[in-house]
Amino acid sequence: MKNNSPNSLSFEPLDKLIGYHLRRAQSAVFSDFRLAMSDDQITPGQYGVLSLIEANKGLNQTTLSKAIGIERSTMVAVIDLLEKRNLVARHKSPTDKRSYALDLTNAGKKLLKKVTDKVDRHEKNISTNLTETETKTLISLLKRVAAPEAD
Amino acid sequence: MKNNSPNSLSFEPLDKLIGYHLRRAQSAVFSDFRLAMSDDQITPGQYGVLSLIEANKGLNQTTLSKAIGIERSTMVAVIDLLEKRNLVARHKSPTDKRSYALDLTNAGKKLLKKVTDKVDRHEKNISTNLTETETKTLISLLKRVAAPEAD
DNA sequence: TATTGTTATACTCTATAACTATA
DNA sequence: TATAGTTATAGAGTATAACAATA
Numbered sequence: 584m585k586n587n588s589p590n591s592l593s594f595e596p597l598d599k600l601i602g603y604h605l606r607r608a609q610s611a612v613f614s615d616f617r618l619a620m621s622d623d624q625i626t627p628g629q630y631g632v633l634s635l636i637e638a639n640k641g642l643n644q645t646t647l648s649k650a651i652g653i654e655r656s657t658m659v660a661v662i663d664l665l666e667k668r669n670l671v672a673r674h675k676s677p678t679d680k681r682s683y684a685l686d687l688t689n690a691g692k693k694l695l696k697k698v699t700d701k702v703d704r705h706e707k708n709i710s711t712n713l714t715e716t717e718t719k720t721l722i723s724l725l726k727r728v729a730a731p732e733a734d
Numbered sequence: 735m736k737n738n739s740p741n742s743l744s745f746e747p748l749d750k751l752i753g754y755h756l757r758r759a760q761s762a763v764f765s766d767f768r769l770a771m772s773d774d775q776i777t778p779g780q781y782g783v784l785s786l787i788e789a790n791k792g793l794n795q796t797t798l799s800k801a802i803g804i805e806r807s808t809m810v811a812v813i814d815l816l817e818k819r820n821l822v823a824r825h826k827s828p829t830d831k832r833s834y835a836l837d838l839t840n841a842g843k844k845l846l847k848k849v850t851d852k853v854d855r856h857e858k859n860i861s862t863n864l865t866e867t868e869t870k871t872l873i874s875l876l877k878r879v880a881a882p883e884a885d
Numbered sequence: 886t887a888t889t890g891t892t893a894t895a896c897t898c899t900a901t902a903a904c905t906a907t908a
Numbered sequence: 909t910a911t912a913g914t915t916a917t918a919g920a921g922t923a924t925a926a927c928a929a930t931a
Contacts, residue, residue, distance in 0.1 A: 593789040604876040609756045611880045638744040681889040712878040721875040725755040727863040729762045832912040
């Protein structure tokens with residue numbers, strides 16, 4: 584048997600840090616997400632993009648990037664991939680020839696619906712030790728950490 | 735003036751997801767950490783390693799890896815870098831010739847102390863919208879998300 | 886002049902698999 | 909047989925800087 588006693592370690596300085604616990608939690612949540620979505624090969628980021636396009640049909644890449652909090656240049660490859668999988672379509676914007684109006688394809692809508700059910704189960708899974716009230720509290724607190732200037 | 739109205743976007747499906755808010759919060763916190771530590775070039779992960787070594791002198795790389803939640807193989811480069819900067823020392827373990835007993839150098843102890851003060855200020859900074867009680871609540875909730883099986 | 890999408894590039898963080906030297 | 913450290917390798921995820929087309 585292996586010497587499995589990391590519990591005897593002192594986590595003294597780390598244990599009171601928000602940043603540390605944020606990393607551990609996110610790591611656990613992302614692992615569970617990937618596991619839950621392994622059949623559909625959708626990452627957390629891709630799910631966010633699909634959701635936001637569905638909820639805001641016709642938005643362009645820059646608006647999407649800002650909304651989701653990643654760089655414009657990074658978004659290109661994300662959309663490229665989703666377009667290649669025929670989940671997202673780039674339509675030429677009628678009002679601004681520089682930009683694309685993004686939309687889900689029928690396949691994209693179908694997959695999003697399927698995946699959303701899995702995401703719901705995944706969320707229940709990771710919050711299994713939390714009451715509904717605690718889950719809402721957690722999200723509310725996370726929002727206030729993420730946006731120190733506002734609420 | 736630019737059309738800065740992402741507030742009019744719908745975040746409908748994302749807004750109730752723990753995973754999404756976890757990512758946003760972590761992103762904000764890590765950015766602030768890097769900014770606060772830019773003079774010392776210490777990443778969140780490196781700070782965690784230095785802290786854990788200081789609090790558990792003589793531990794080996796595998797134990798450290800498990801404690802902090804990254805792979806053994808990943809830890810090698812982390813320790814390599816800290817050793818190159820003369821912050822961490824690899825001592826040959828007297829009891830097990832396969833492993834190293836890790837310790838901070840004097841320079842490492844000095845830097846850790848200096849950086850810990852900055853980390854404390856950084857933590858206050860990111861939790862500026864939270865009371866002390868709320869901060870404790872947040873950490874407690876994050877722990878329960880990270881470790882679904884225990885508390 | 887400013888913005889959209891894009892490309893080129895690079896850096897961080899992470900994991901898996903296989904090796905070596907010990908245990 | 910199993911473990912500690914290591915190497916090679918790869919894959920996300922991210923950012924910066926610069927460009928062409930368009931506003």
